[in-house]
Amino acid sequence: MEKIFALAPMMSITDRHFRVFMRHIFPRLQLYTEMISTGSIIHGSRHDLLDFDPVEHPVGIQFGGCNPNELAFCARLAQERGYDEINLNIGCPSDRVQNARFGACLMAEPDLVASCVEEIKRISGLPITIKTRIGIDKYDDYEFLADFITKTSNAGCNRFFIHARKAWLKGLSPRQNRSIPPLEYDKVYKVKEDFPHLQIIANGGIHSLSAVESHLGKLDGVMIGREANRNPWFMKELSNHYFANPDESPETGREAIVRSYMQYIEEQLRQGVALKTMARHLMGIYHGQKGARHWRRMLCGDGPVSDAGLEIVESALRQVTRVQNFQHS
Ligand SMILES: Cc1cc2nc3c(=O)[nH]c(=O)nc-3n(C[C@H](O)[C@H](O)[C@H](O)COP(=O)(O)O)c2cc1C
Structure with missing residues (x-):
């Protein structure tokens, strides 16, 4: 079973x-x-x-x-x-x-x-x-x-x-x-x-x-x-x-997960749900990774203002990518 x-x-x-x-x-x-x-x-x-x-x-x-x-x-x-x-x-x-x-x-x-x-x-x-x-x-x-x-x-x-x-x-x-x-x-x-x-x-x-x-x-x-x-x-x-998923690319990483959840966030924002109630769940996704601190700070450091949109998550993703690329270069 x-x-x-x-x-x-x-x-x-x-x-x-x-x-x-x-x-x-x-x-x-x-x-x-x-x-x-x-x-x-x-x-x-x-x-x-x-x-x-x-x-x-x-x-x-x-x-x-x-x-x-x-x-x-x-x-x-x-x-x-x-x-x-x-x-x-x-x-x-x-x-x-x-x-x-x-x-x-x-x-x-x-x-x-x-x-x-x-x-x-x-x-x-x-x-x-x-x-x-x-x-x-x-x-x-x-x-x-x-x-x-x-x-x-x-x-x-x-x-x-x-x-x-x-x-x-x-x-x-x-x-x-x-x-x-x-x-x-x-x-x-x-x-x-x-x-x-x-x-x-x-x-x-x-x-x-x-x-x-x-x-x-x-x-x-x-x-x-x-x-x-x-x-x-x-x-x-x-x-x-x-449960390896044969349809999923082995490269599916943290950013892909965040982006798929962002589609849900987008729908919910249109229905008036505040970004912070959804973005808070993303805080740990870079746990233990380079850039995790930047990610958390950008995402929720000062708490996104209630009318904030997905641009906050976009810029946090850019920042993490920058930190990770810098570390790898
Ligand atoms: C913040 C928090 C809230 C919790 N609320 C519930 C709850 O509503 N119902 C429940 O059965 N257990 C609740 N628990 C207990 C968890 O379901 C779980 O039994 C417990 O955290 C041990 O599992 P873990 O070591 O994997 O966290 C809660 C745990 C935490 C940390």
């Missing part, structure tokens, strides 16, 4: 523009929205929250919530909008999310999560997947994780994205909870050994081809978050390595 490569949902990063950018980079990448709470859909502006671009397919929508009926209602809306998958957030440890009784704290309520899965499946018919941690607080033994997987998979979830860290619900911020608890990939591997019929995908701290290679030897896929933002070219390298 083909391995799964997924973009991790990240609030304030994996918006529609970032996802389109990733689609240009990695045609087979499974995309996910940022977490959207059921409350914000039910009480807020549905149109903006559920919006996505057709090029994003396959794209999953990630929900935060704990009420089976509300989740099912939102899942039905997502299905009508054309999303390909519903993903449930069982990993976010923020206070706000805990106060609303969803995210990582739901690992302690597997029966409730199972009811949510059943209801979403019953009402929407879309595949439902779960993104979770390996444990929370003192509940960090393998049996706790295995019990969660057993109950929620019996309810109809066949694909799990497992962030290989536990979360501390008190005392650590969400940011600290993404680096301080140690990564324990062995627990994720054991889930796959014990539940071979499920698709198990590793998440957390994956930023090299060799790491990807080693996870894929034991699991069904990898989900990558921060590295896709810090160094988007890494995703291109993965795409080239695992």
